[in-house]
Amino acid sequence: MTGKKYRKVESFVALSFCCMAALFGLFWLVFILGDVVVYGFSAINWELFTEDPAPPGMEGGGLRNAFVGQLLITFFATLIGVPIGILGGTFIAEYGRGGKLSTIVSMFSDIMVSVPSIVIGTFVYAILVIPFGHFNGWAGSVALAVIMIPVVLRTTEDMLKLIPWSLREAAFALGAPYYKVIIQVVYRGAATGILTGILLAIARVAGETAPLLFTSFNNSFYTTDMNEPMASLTVTIFQYAMGPFDDWHQMAWAASFVITFFILIVTVTCRALVKWKYGKN
Amino acid sequence: MEKIVIETKNLSFFYAEQGNKPSLKNISLQIIEKGVTALIGPSGCGKTTLLRCFNRMHDLYPGIRYEGEIIFDGKNMLSSNTDLIDLRSRVGMVFQKPTAFPMSIFDNVAYGLKLKGESNKSEIADIVEQSLKNAALWDEVEDKLNASAYALSGGQQQRLVIARAMAVNPEIILFDEPTSALDPISTGKIEELIAEIKKDITIIIVTHNMQQAARISDHTGFVMLGEMVEYGKTEKIFTNPREKITEDYITGRFG
Ligand SMILES: Nc1ncnc2c1ncn2[C@@H]1O[C@H](COP(=O)(O)OP(=O)(O)O)[C@@H](O)[C@H]1O
Ligand SMILES: [Mg+2]
Numbered sequence: 001m002t003g004k005k006y007r008k009v010e011s012f013v014a015l016s017f018c019c020m021a022a023l024f025g026l027f028w029l030v031f032i033l034g035d036v037v038v039y040g041f042s043a044i045n046w047e048l049f050t051e052d053p054a055p056p057g058m059e060g061g062g063l064r065n066a067f068v069g070q071l072l073i074t075f076f077a078t079l080i081g082v083p084i085g086i087l088g089g090t091f092i093a094e095y096g097r098g099g100k101l102s103t104i105v106s107m108f109s110d111i112m113v114s115v116p117s118i119v120i121g122t123f124v125y126a127i128l129v130i131p132f133g134h135f136n137g138w139a140g141s142v143a144l145a146v147i148m149i150p151v152v153l154r155t156t157e158d159m160l161k162l163i164p165w166s167l168r169e170a171a172f173a174l175g176a177p178y179y180k181v182i183i184q185v186v187y188r189g190a191a192t193g194i195l196t197g198i199l200l201a202i203a204r205v206a207g208e209t210a211p212l213l214f215t216s217f218n219n220s221f222y223t224t225d226m227n228e229p230m231a232s233l234t235v236t237i238f239q240y241a242m243g244p245f246d247d248w249h250q251m252a253w254a255a256s257f258v259i260t261f262f263i264l265i266v267t268v269t270c271r272a273l274v275k276w277k278y279g280k281n
Numbered sequence: 282m283e284k285i286v287i288e289t290k291n292l293s294f295f296y297a298e299q300g301n302k303p304s305l306k307n308i309s310l311q312i313i314e315k316g317v318t319a320l321i322g323p324s325g326c327g328k329t330t331l332l333r334c335f336n337r338m339h340d341l342y343p344g345i346r347y348e349g350e351i352i353f354d355g356k357n358m359l360s361s362n363t364d365l366i367d368l369r370s371r372v373g374m375v376f377q378k379p380t381a382f383p384m385s386i387f388d389n390v391a392y393g394l395k396l397k398g399e400s401n402k403s404e405i406a407d408i409v410e411q412s413l414k415n416a417a418l419w420d421e422v423e424d425k426l427n428a429s430a431y432a433l434s435g436g437q438q439q440r441l442v443i444a445r446a447m448a449v450n451p452e453i454i455l456f457d458e459p460t461s462a463l464d465p466i467s468t469g470k471i472e473e474l475i476a477e478i479k480k481d482i483t484i485i486i487v488t489h490n491m492q493q494a495a496r497i498s499d500h501t502g503f504v505m506l507g508e509m510v511e512y513g514k515t516e517k518i519f520t521n522p523r524e525k526i527t528e529d530y531i532t533g534r535f536g
Contacts, residue, residue, distance in 0.1 A: 170380035170442070172341060174393040174449065175369040184392075189383035 033260070040257025043250040052222045056245065063251055065222040067258075069231040070206075072224060073140040073216055077205060081145030082198055085152025092153070093160035094182055106157070112150040120146050121211035129215060137226035140216025144208060148201040155197025159190035192277040196270045203266040206259060209234040233259050286453065286483050287312040287335060290350040294330055297344025304330045306507045307349070312453075312500075317475060317484045319498035319515065321491060323530070327507040328487040332455050335485065336372040337365055370397060373446035373454040378462050379438035381430035386422050389430045389441055393449035408448055416444035417474055436467025443474060447482070454478070456486040460493070472497050491531055495519050503527045 047062040054061030088105060096102030121143050128139035163186050171181040187194070216230040218239060223230060233255045240252035294305040305327050312318050320328045330339075337358065339345045350357045358368060370393065382389050390409040399405055409426075413419040418440045422433070430441055439459060446454050456475070460468040475484060475497055488494050494501055495515060502512040503522075511518060511527045522528045529535060 164378075164380075166376055166378055166380050167382065169338065169341070170374070170376060171382070171392075173336060173338060173369055173374035173376075174396060174445070175366040176396050177366065180396070185382050 036253070036256050036260050039250075039253040040255075040260075043254035044257065045254075048251065048254055053220050056243075059247060063231075063233070063236060063255055065219060066231040066233050066236040066255065068222065068224065069137065069216070069219065070233045070259075072226065073137055073144060073212070073230060073232055074202065074206060076138070076141035076226065077144035077148060078198070078202060080141060081148030081201065082152055084145070085149045085197075085201070086156050086194065088149065088153040089156025089160065090182060093157045094178070094186070109150040109153050112146070113154070116210075117143075117147055117208050118210035118214070121214035124211065125214040132227075135215060135217035135229040137216050137223075137228065137230035139214075140212045140230060140232065141226070143211035143215045144205040147205050147208065147211065151201040151204055152194075152197050155200065156190070156194050159193030159197070160186055162193065163189045192273055196273050199266050199270050199273075203263045203270070206263050206266070207234060209238050213238070284314040285311045286314040286353070288352040289334075290352065292331075292334065292347065292349040292351060294327075294334060294339070294348075295346040296330075297342065303348075304507050305334070308509045309349075310502060310509055310512050312483065312485060314483055315479060315481070316499040317479050317486060317497050318500040318502065319494035320485065320487045320502050320504055321489070321494050321530075322504035322510075323535070324489060326504045328489075328504050329457055330507075331504065332374075332457055332485060332487050335453065335455055336369050336374055337363070338374065340365060370449050371452050373449065373451040375439070375442055375446055375454060375456045375459050377458045379435055379442055381433070381438045381441055384430065385427045386430050386433070386441060387426040390445050390448050393445060397449060409444075412444040412448040413441075415447055415478065416440045417470065417477075418444055434467070436463050436470060439463060439467065439471060440474065443471070443478075447478065451482065453483045453485065456484065458487055458489060461489070468493075491519075491533075503530060505530075 047060065048064075049062060049067060050064055051060070051062035052065045053063065088109065092102045092106050096105070124139050124143040124146065128142055129135055167185055167189065168181050171185045172178075176184070212232050212235050216232060216235070218235045219229045219231045237252045237255045237259075240248040240255070243249075288311045289308050292305060292308040293303045295301065295303050308331065320331060322328055333339050334347065334351060335353075339347075347359045349359075351359050353368075353372075356363075382392060384392075387409055390412050391405050394405050394408060399408075410419065413422060418437060421437060422428075422441075425432070430438060433441060439462075443454075443459075460471050463471065472493065475486070478484070479499075486494075486498065498515045500513065501515045501518045503510045503518065503524075505526065511522055511524050513523075518527065519531060522531065
């Protein structure tokens with residue numbers, strides 16, 4: 001066999017393997033999403049959003065408690081996690097640029113990304129559940145916030161570093177102090193990118209179950225009190241899917257559909273934002 | 282009698298990374314008020330370094346060191362009690378690449394005014410309009426002041442940056458190779474603009490383009506290896522330089 005022919009065969013084999021691997025992955029993805037859409041969509045109805053769960057074994061009811069709980073927990077997680085993430089990213093990219101402390105913070109943030117979320121759940125359980133003696137919504141928010149921080153921090157850092165240094169110098173040259181340079185010039189230039197990071201972080205925590213299981217746990221009653229145990233979609237899906245009742249399974253499918261759809265929308269929005277902002281170059 | 286606006290006395294400058302090796306050595310020169318002073322010299326000789334002393338831009342970076350004096354308005358601007366924010370509003374700067382901010386055309390020009398604490402809306406609008414007119418950009422942007430500055434071409438952005446620098450009414454504007462990233466037509470416009478504003482503002486411009494220095498400047502300084510080899514009237518430098526090496530550089534024998 002000549003070298004050229006050999007290379008062609010080699011390339012063909014490699015290509016085939018790649019395609020097969022891709023198809024294999026795609027197959028399961030379509031399978032899962034297909035099921036979620038088929039079972040989930042048919043289980044969606046108006047009561048799902050307006051009514052609270054019926055007592056176990058009884059027909060009817062909805063998941064209002066879980067939708068509201070999920071919203072509240074995610075909202076406060078965002079409120080806690082995003083500012084910390086943005087300030088941390090700003091420190092690394094601006095004030096501490098190139099410094100030792102910056103490197104250390106950056107390294108810890110990288111480690112935090114890869115800490116299993118259940119570990120974060122147990123950690124928050126130890127500091128915010130045990131001392132109060134009961135599960136509560138705040139603990140859930142804090143657990144999710146801890147997961148969000150490194151995501152927001154890393155995107156913020158990357159986006160700030162994309163802003164050319166000369167732009168900062170130009171603002172300094174007009175007599176601006178550093179904090180104004182950051183807020184008025186750098187953040188403005190990086191706004192779309194940072195927003196994308198925030199959305200990605202929200203999408204990332206929207207599907208988390210383990211950290212909530214240890215913190216906000218669950219509540220079959222409707223509550224907006226963050227000091228109480230609080231229902232969330234993911235924990236509800238977990239509980240209902242494991243439960244013995246057929247209509248529980250139905251509702252778990254419906255909740256899965258809603259959450260998948262939500263994450264899909266957020267992710268697509270992020271892609272669109274990135275394409276719109278950075279696609280030109 | 283010509284008035285001196287900036288005078289350097291034995292100015293030396295050290296970058297943090299360069300240790301005790303000066304990047305500028307004992308530079309003494311007098312910048313005449315109004316008009317254009319050009320700094321020329323081979324790349325890496327210290328033109329930018331010298332220019333950035335005049336608004337103390339170097340102070341952004343830790344570990345740098347000046348020696349000697351720069352007298353501005355009767356005081357040594359290198360002294361530690363100089364108010365840098367005030368200094369930078371009196372000595373503006375325009376960079377090599379256009380540095381339009383990610384905001385509207387109007388906000389770009391108004392930026393320095395707002396920094397200075399100007400809050401009167403109609404006053405700001407008047408100054409923005411006047412600055413854009415002075416920068417010969419008004420006709421092109423009059424009806425899209427709220428559009429992003431990045432919608433403008435490179436040459437327009439550079440004139441926008443000049444308008445922004447002029448809006449705070451500085452006494453001096455420093456230009457660091459302002460046309461090296463521009464096409465010949467945009468370059469011509471910037472040169473015309475400089476010829477216009479030099480009537481009111483002292484201009485110090487770094488350029489590696491000798492024809493440009495000859496065309497637009499009244500005084501020229503030739504820098505080499507961190508030293509001011511020769512400084513004087515542009516006419517004299519270009520027709521009858523004192524130093525052999527200046528003549529060699531100007532006639533393109535090296536560089
Ligand atoms: N930030 C810096 N840190 C250390 N050395 C620098 C820095 N900037 C410039 N230099 C050095 O100072 C010398 C003069 O540079 P510069 O003023 O930029 O030259 P020019 O503008 O004439 O091309 C060069 O040798 C360059 O390597
Ligand atoms: Mg230079």
